[in-house]
Structure formats: C-alpha cells, structure tokens
Amino acid sequence: MYGKSENRDDYQHVPRPLAAMARDLPDGHHIPAHHHRRAQLIYGTTGAITVVTDHGVWVVPATRGVWVPAGLTHAMTCAGPVAMRTLYIEPQSAWRLPEIPTVVSVSPLLRELIDEATRLPAEYEREGREGKVVELLLLELAPLPVPALHLPAPADAQLDELCAAIQQEPGDRWATADAAAYAHMSPRSLQRRFTAATGMSLARWVQQARLIRAVTLLAKGTPVTVIATGLGYATPSAFTAMFNRTLGTTPSAYFADREPGPSAGRFTAA
Structure with a gap:
C-alpha cells in the first residue's frame, strides 16, 4: 500500500x-x-x-x-x-x-x-x-x-484451563460455584487463587471476557439483540446497561464516531 x-x-x-x-x-x-x-x-x-x-x-x-x-x-x-x-x-x-x-x-x-x-x-x-x-x-x-479491554493471563496451569473455557463460552454461567466445580477446587480456594493469579476477581474477569466478545461481534456488525442473547443476558437492555456502565457508551455507539477522552494519545500499563 x-x-x-x-x-x-x-x-x-x-x-x-x-x-x-x-x-x-x-x-x-x-x-x-x-x-x-x-x-x-x-x-x-x-x-x-x-x-x-x-x-x-x-x-x-x-x-x-x-x-x-x-x-x-x-x-x-x-x-x-x-x-x-x-x-x-x-x-x-x-x-x-x-x-x-x-x-x-x-x-x-x-x-x-x-x-x-x-x-x-x-x-x-x-x-x-x-x-x-x-x-x-x-x-x-x-x-x-x-x-x-484486557484479560490478564493467570500464571497457574489449573486456572489456564478455566480461563480458556470462559473465553470460549463467555455467555455460560460462570458464577463462583460453577467455575469452582469446573476447576475442581473449592469456591474459597478459587476466589483466592484467581485474584492472586490475575489481579482481578473472577466476576470482573468474566465481565471483561463478555465485553471483549461483545466488541469483536460489534465490529463484525452483529445485532445487539443477538450479542445480548449469546452472552446470557435476559434482555438487550440489561446488556446495554452493563456495556454503558463499563465502557461509558452504548453498544450501538461504540464504533460510531467515538472521540477519545482527555487522556487521548497516552499509554496505560496492562
């Protein structure tokens, strides 16, 4: 080019x-x-x-x-x-x-x-x-x-498998009890190890995984209703509220003439 x-x-x-x-x-x-x-x-x-x-x-x-x-x-x-x-x-x-x-x-x-x-x-x-x-x-x-929008990788082989499963199907149920059963450990042990390994709570990591899936689907032109259903939200409005609360804009506006904020052109450590 x-x-x-x-x-x-x-x-x-x-x-x-x-x-x-x-x-x-x-x-x-x-x-x-x-x-x-x-x-x-x-x-x-x-x-x-x-x-x-x-x-x-x-x-x-x-x-x-x-x-x-x-x-x-x-x-x-x-x-x-x-x-x-x-x-x-x-x-x-x-x-x-x-x-x-x-x-x-x-x-x-x-x-x-x-x-x-x-x-x-x-x-x-x-x-x-x-x-x-x-x-x-x-x-x-x-x-x-x-x-x-970042998913930190855990330095823990047992959690690697869990994180890969969440990324594969972020719309599945990933409450602490569900994730603990998948990883074959107690809920308390999972919460402690997950936060230590990623710097995030399990709930936040799952939310980030869902947001990342949502953004990639939005970039492909997938309708918001389809994304919301696929990510396990009861209604499109519930998904939109989570998206807006986290990213400061609606899904439909995310790729539409977005203006960077006051920190534009600056870095953040991941």
Whole structure:
C-alpha cells in the first residue's frame, strides 16, 4: 500500500528510528504468533484487533492501539475489516515507553500522524517536514493511563484451563460455584487463587471476557439483540446497561464516531 512493502520484516532494519506500514486485512484474518526486533504499535482505523501475548489478551477498537515491546511474542486476529496502520520503532527511540504490553488511546492528532507516517518513504528525509512528522509522532507516544479491554493471563496451569473455557463460552454461567466445580477446587480456594493469579476477581474477569466478545461481534456488525442473547443476558437492555456502565457508551455507539477522552494519545500499563 502507498507503494511500500506489506512485509513486516522489511521494516526491522531500515536506518530510521521509526518505520510505518499500512495494510488492509479482512474480517477473521489471523497473524500467528511471532516477534520482531523493533517495538510495535498495533493500530487499526476500522474494525477491532485482538492481540494475544503471554501477558494476556487485549481487544482494541479504532480509537485504541496496543504497544508491543521489542522481542515480545504476540498474535493478532481481526474482527471486521481492519485498516491496519502499524509503527515499528527502534528500541533506543522507545526507551521511555513501557516494557510490557500496553494500550494507547489514539487521539485525532496521533491518528493523523500515524496515517501520514505510513505514506512516508521507509528511508524518509531526516531533515525537513518528513523528519519533523516522525519527531512529533514519537513525542505523542507518552505514558499516561487510559482504560483497556484486557484479560490478564493467570500464571497457574489449573486456572489456564478455566480461563480458556470462559473465553470460549463467555455467555455460560460462570458464577463462583460453577467455575469452582469446573476447576475442581473449592469456591474459597478459587476466589483466592484467581485474584492472586490475575489481579482481578473472577466476576470482573468474566465481565471483561463478555465485553471483549461483545466488541469483536460489534465490529463484525452483529445485532445487539443477538450479542445480548449469546452472552446470557435476559434482555438487550440489561446488556446495554452493563456495556454503558463499563465502557461509558452504548453498544450501538461504540464504533460510531467515538472521540477519545482527555487522556487521548497516552499509554496505560496492562
């Protein structure tokens, strides 16, 4: 696209601190687990992207991106058509940015800078306008908290199986007693171990799993009524109330001209 390579390997050794690639991906496109020598900002202007690492799972819509540190293994899956606009940054140029997977809210300014960077030659002119665009883009990637749709991975083999089951069928009953029976442990032991392993209560983790499923389905154009039923809600209004309470907007408005909040363009540790 834009006369540039769509092969990520071609951007790992260019003699510039930042390289940007544009690539349009279809619904359901999966990029298997891989890693690269440069840090990466994964961002799509449409649809939603699920990013999986050993640290957990993130789902980001078009106003969010995921920062992946250099050398970290990760996989990606698209929900809905995704216009991916990704940055590859030399580790030395990203020294002040997080060393763990992190979510960034993409402000209108950052969005335009990313788009412009994808149109620059891989070996852009360091002096003049092209170099200034990249300098400003790097400055916009400053760490401050923003909300994130994130499922932290438990460092516990017994809980790994439970978490995989919840992610597979988030609409099933996953009250503490149900989850404890699945994991073959007492409810009290489950609650204690789950919070210690993930930093979240079981109830919150299940809710996050349902929200992540909802966002990926919304990106595909699935009706809210179908999503609500599939996630186990008695009525669409009950699902909408939970969604609005947690994410600050209704499901139908989530992908419609959403404006980032005051922390736009800033990072939060996942």
